[in-house]
Amino acid sequence: MPIKFGPHRICSFPMNKPLSIMIVAGEASGDSxxxxxxxxxxxxxxxxxxxxxxxAGRKMKAAGVEAIVDAEGMAIIGILEVIRELxxxxxxxxxxxxxALERRPDALILVDFPxxxxxxxxxxxxxxxxxxxxISPQVWAWKQKRVQDIKHNVDQMLSILPFEKAFYSEHGFEKVTYVGHPIAGSVKPRIGRxxxxxxxxxxxxxxxxxxxxxxxxxxxxxxxxxxxxAGELVRSQIExxxxVVALAPSRSKDDFESAVFRGGVRKEALEGLVYVNGETHEALGSADAAAVTSGTATLEAxxxxxxxxVVYKVSKLNNAAIRPxxxxxxxxxxxxxAGHKIARELIQNDLTAQSLAEEIRRLLDPQVNERFRAELESVRRSLGKEDASKLAAQAVARELDLASD
Structure with missing residues (x-):
């Protein structure tokens, strides 16, 4: 069959033909x-x-992806911050x-980074x-007009959240495959507490x-x-x-401590903190409770x-521009x-040392802790048990008419 490009593209590739695929991710989670x-x-x-x-970032390069552009440094949020790095x-x-225009890839795979x-x-x-x-843009949360761009420019959306397929269907876009969340089959502490x-x-x-x-x-x-x-405050209340501060592989103890000092917090607040790098799953698995910055890490927990x-805070300017x-x-x-608030959310002005310390104390209450763990079971079931990456790969293969080897 001929290759036809445009709004209703049709393509068929010969079996076992070498395939050239451009793949683009811009953040640590997308890279993974x-x-x-x-x-x-x-x-x-x-x-x-x-x-x-x-x-490509570090993990994609390790998987053999040729980096036309290095993804390191691309993970930037905030209006002024993006303008500075434009x-x-x-x-x-x-x-x-x-x-893309020179190499003419057989497919373009875009990963998050909307x-x-x-x-x-x-x-x-x-x-x-x-x-x-x-990994669909969060069009269900904001800037829903982007659905129209997706309709015109995307041949297949691979969704990782269970409610997204229905959302897209309601907005007239049916080319959506729910593959489950990538973390469902991959998040497991390597060692015990x-x-x-x-x-x-x-x-x-x-x-x-x-x-x-x-x-x-x-x-x-x-x-x-x-x-x-908040850590210093709650330690003074619970003997x-x-x-433990669990840092992403791309971040260091100096990054954390420099931010603390720039935020005007006294150095005594850092005493006794234990830093781990690249051991987020182990740190979460060993914890009685956690304060987690909003994002994929909440699902890992x-x-x-x-x-x-769940905690999150941005600059006043970014909050004023984005929140409405x-x-x-x-x-x-x-x-x-979950469909309801299992975890308390301390966002922007609600996130203070006092409010966070109070919530940590509450989570450490044995009865509260036990109930919380039981409620998380429904979230685990919703995310699926199969390896989403394998299901996503199968969906890509179907889209490209790749026969099983």
Whole structure:
């Protein structure tokens, strides 16, 4: 069959033909999900030569993706912050556009990163046989007009949240496949509480709270001071309480402490904190409770079964610009999937050292803790049990008419 591009593109690739796929992710979580998708495609089609290139972070490069653009440094939030880095984004956009027009990939896979990737889809949709979007933009939360762009420029949306397929259907877009959330089959602590505590000089018999300040610099800038101050306050109220700061692989102890000092918090608030890097799942699995920056990490905590408080804070300017455009009153993904507020959300002005310390104390109450863990079971079931990356790879293969090897 011939290849036809446009609003109703049709394409068919010869069996076992070498395929060239551009894949674009711009944040740490997207980099991780994209890398697992690449691995799953190669595992399911070992006899097909697959060449991946695009915007890649550390994990995608380790999975063999050629980095036309390095994703490190692309994870930026905030209006002023994005404006300051606009030349970087424009340069990355031009490089990817040029690479696509020159190399003519058989497919374009866009992973999350909506402000950048939806523009790329619009620019390249008439030049690439198939545009597949993995991890839907949160159009159900804000800027719903983006659904129209998705209708015109995306051939298949791979959804990771159970309510998204129905949302798109209500808005006239049916080319949606729910594959489950990537973390459902991949989030599991590698070691238990006893070994984790031994590794980091902690006492497994004493209460332990894990603090997740986020992976983006701007998240850490605004959450770290409150987390540190709340930690100091609750430690003064609960004898023997242990606090672990779980840092993303791309962040350091210096990032956290610098943010705390810039936030005007005294250095005593940092005393006794234990830092771990790249051990988020282990830190959550070992914790009695956690304070988690809103995002995918709340679902990781849910899958692991850790009672949590959802926290988030941005600059006053960003909050004033963005908050009125958000159409939902629930921020935490764990609460959106549950359909009601399991976890308390401390957002913007509600996030103070006092409010967070109070919620941590509440979560450490044995009866509250037990009830919370039981409620998280419904969230785990909603996310599915199968490996979403493998299901996503199967959906990509169907879209590209890839036969099983």
């Amino acid at each position: 999900h994209a890398a697992r998708l690449v691995d799953a495609l190669r595992e399911q089609h070992p006899a097909t030569e697959l060449h991946f290139y695009g915007c 030349p970087m984004f424009l340069k990355a956009f031009r490089k990817l556009k040029s690479a 402000e950048f990737n939806l523009r790329l889809a619009k620019t390249l949709s008439k030049s690439v046989p198939k545009v597949i979007y993995y 006893k070994e984790f505590c031994e590794r980091h000089g902690l006492d497994p018999q004493r209460a332990l709270v894990t603090l997740l300040p986020g992976s983006r610099r701007m998240e850490i800038k605004y959450t770290a001071p409150v987390l540190a101050e 023997g309480l242990q606090l 849910a899958v692991i079964g850790t009672p949590m408080c 455009r958000i159409k939902i009153d629930t921020f935490g993904l764990v609460n959106l999937i």
